[in-house]
Amino acid sequence: xxxxxxxxxxxxxxxxxxxxxxxxxxxxxxxxxxxxxxxxxxxxxxxxxxxxxxxxxxxxxxxxxxxxxxxxxxxxxxxxxxxxxxxxxxxxxxxxxxxxxxxxxxxxxxxxxxxxxxxxxxxxxxxxxxxxxxxxxxxxxxxxxxxxxxxxxxxxxxxxxxx
Numbered sequence: 001x002x003x004x005x006x007x008x009x010x011x012x013x014x015x016x017x018x019x020x021x022x023x024x025x026x027x028x029x030x031x032x033x034x035x036x037x038x039x040x041x042x043x044x045x046x047x048x049x050x051x052x053x054x055x056x057x058x059x060x061x062x063x064x065x066x067x068x069x070x071x072x073x074x075x076x077x078x079x080x081x082x083x084x085x086x087x088x089x090x091x092x093x094x095x096x097x098x099x100x101x102x103x104x105x106x107x108x109x110x111x112x113x114x115x116x117x118x119x120x121x122x123x124x125x126x127x128x129x130x131x132x133x134x135x136x137x138x139x140x141x142x143x144x145x146x147x148x149x150x151x152x153x154x155x156x157x158x159x160x161x162x163x
Contacts, residue, residue, distance in 0.1 A: 011051050018047045113160045118153035121146055 010026060011019040018029040018040075034040040111119055124130045124138075132150070136143040 006051075006055055011047055018044055020047075109160075110157065113156050114153050118149055118156070121149050122153045125150060 010021075014028065016031055020027040020029055029043075031037065031040045034043065114122070121135055121139075124135050125132070130138075132143045132146045136146045139146070
């Protein structure tokens, strides 16, 4: 037997209306809401069948809901608030800005102790990922000149920065 308070029972009791269960509660769609008697009968049969199928499966209206048991409440409470997330992102942005400032200062210091050629060649090697032969080909010099220049640049950096 079916539950007399179920959606199926409510819909079945109303012979001249379709009971539609919305978020705010049950809504009655009467025969006047439909364009014709045939359309009302078609939708009434469909709603009875749909509610009956749900009833037979043993599912209720709230089966897809999340029961608020302690384990779920703990998850909700432990979730970061919008303010916490905003402060975290601001802190990350400030840290990124500080890293950028530090890098800029280091770049100025590195440029000041190297010649323009040494800096360019070291940049192409370390940052751009070019090899010594490619740098030599691009500048139209021998790879020995590039190697010597890079070795001298590294020695200067070791002397000035201890790296």
